[in-house]
Amino acid sequence: MRRRDFLERTTIAVATSLVGSIWPDGYHLVGSALADGKGDGQNAALEQKFAEFAIAVRYEDLPADVIASAKRVLLDTLGCAFGSVGSEPANIAEATIRKTFGDGNTATVIGYPRSATVEGAVFVNGVLVRSLDMNDTYIGTEPLHPSEVIPTALALCEERGRSGRDLVEAMVVGYEASMRVNDAISFLERGFHPLCAASYGVPLIAGKIWGIPKEALANAVGISGARGFTSFVVNSGAISMMKAMGLAATAIDGVFATRLAAQGFTGPSGTLEWLASKMKPAKEGFAVDLELARYRLPRVAFKRFPVQIELQAVVEAGASLSRRIEGRTQEIRSITVETYPGIIQRVADPAKFRPQTKGTADHSLPVCLAMALLDGDVTVSQFEKDRWREQDVMALVEKTSVKPGESLIAKLPKGRGASVEIVLADGRSWRETVEVPEGDAQRPLSRASLERKFMNFAVPVVGKAAGERVMSLVDGIEDLRDVRELTRALKGMGKQNPA
Known part of the structure; x- marks a missing residue:
């Protein structure tokens, strides 16, 4: 057969195999070999279960505590974003996305006057949310910051003019998928960052908002999951600005994966199973709990201090001791900290005693x-x-030693507490133990503390009245007919030197 005849016949065959129906937002869906188990015989397995999970989440069926938790995390996340407006990482990201994605006017960049494309807003807002290290944390096999998926839900809902209830649904889907992956497998043990879990949550958010069919959504999860590996080196040693963009970049990739899948691009199956079986330590009997009734969202922890989640107890203990020693820090002879071995490995390695960034x-x-x-x-x-960097800080650093806290481990094997003992030159000593830090799911941040945290960050960017309006809109999110009413209130004039 001549090459020209072959190409003509192949073109006709492909054209007639396309599924002619058009689904919402104008995408043309072609058949999926992965998601329906046909064609090459692949079975979507977990990817299809993720798609079914996302489609099944309905606002009307969500428990009251899940909806209340969604509002809390949304307010906290927006506050964290406001707090980073004008920071160097955010300004670099905001300038760069316009060169990369163009000057779109589709989605709000939080705290900045100019809107951007969806992908641009997803990226910058992701950097804003993460930069301060004050956003929420979920502890599964390891710490995860699920609020970093909110910029995706917010930008896509704004683009489509979705309702507040649609936003809550998308947030719940993204949170729950990411947290349940985090429960099922440790990325950290295999050298990857826990944020990899969000490569499964993000395409589900996009597919949920766009209303794409299950087959396409399963393919989106396969594509995104196969690409979503970020090395833990971003949080090791001297930590760079990349810490703030890890999940933001994964989110852009997940949105793009969903766009591809919506047009018929197929993806692999078994991406998580591959990780569990092929990368040490191998995990037998791998499974992800996708039972709707077992929501994790109410178990998310909030941060009182702008430091790593495992340092919240240490800082709380230090602040309490500061009041007890009444300014006699120059007389401190030694500082001994007891906490958990895994925490010591992550926040008290040699590089952390002489930070350069x-x-x-x-x-x-x-x-x-x-x-x-x-x-x-x-x-x-x-x-x-x-x-x-200052001398008095480094002087105390040199007097600090850290060791495993046997009594803490015995009482709370999976805790994040700490015990701090300071000894003065005259031999007097004080000890402060914080078993459960304020903001933990077992010791939740109060509504007053949450509002204070939000307003401290929002007022310098949008002013007191606008900050209060955002709080009101979040509180009544279920009544918003169009999320754009909220996103309009997030615009600011920017700031160059955040306090």
Whole structure:
């Protein structure tokens, strides 16, 4: 057969195999070999179960505590984003996305006056949410920051003019999928960052908002899951600005994967099973709990201090001790911290005793504790003004030693508590133990504390009245007919020097 005849016949065959129906938003869906188990015999397995899970989530069926938790995390996340407006990572990201994705006017960039394309807003808002290290945390096999999927839900709902209830559904889908993957497997043990879990949550958000069929959604999960591996090196040693963009980049990839799948692009199956079986340590009997009734969202923890989640107890103990020693920090002879071995490995390794970047400093146990002892608190301003570099801070760092806390481990094997003992030159000593830090799911951040945290970050960007309006809109999110009413309130004039 001549090549020309072959091409003509092949073109006709492909054209007639396309599914002619058009689904919402104008996409043409072609047949999927992965999701329906036909063609090459692949079985979508877990990818299809994820798609079914996302489609099954309905606002009307959500328990009251899940909806209340969604509102809390949305307010907290928007506050964290406002707090990073004008920071160097955010400004670089905001300028770069316009060169990369063009000057779109589809989705709001939180705290900035100019809108952007969906992908641009997803990226910048993701950087904003993560930069301060104050966003929420879920502890499954390891710490995960599920709020980093909210920029995707917000931008896509804004683009399509979806309702507040649609936003809540999308948030719940993204949160739950990411957290349930986090429960099922440790990425950290295999050298990857826990944020990889979100490569399964993001395409489900996009598919949920766009209303794409199950087959296409399963393919989107396969494509995104296969690509969503970020090395844990981004959080090791001297931590760079990339810490703030890890999940933001994964989110863009997940949205793109969903666009591809919506047009008929097929993806692999068994991406998580492959990770569990092929990468050490191998995990037998791997499974993800996708039972709707077992929601994880109410178990998300909030941060009181702008430091790594496992440092919350250490800083709280240090702030309490600061008040007890009444400014006698110069007389401190030694500081001994007891906490969990895994925490020590992540926040008290040698690089954390001599941090060279802000990203390393807010992950440094000795530095954060020293600032709490000296200043009675740890704030964003201290990091922005390089307080962590100063001589009195480093003097206390040199007097700090860290060891496993046997009594803590025995009482709360999976806890994040800490015990801090300081000894003065005259031999007097004080000890403060925080078994469960404020903001933990077992010791929730109060509504007053949450509002105070939000307004402290929002007021410098949008003003008091706008900040209060955002809180009101979030509280009544189920009544919003169009999410754009909320996103309009998120615009600001920007700031160059955040306090």
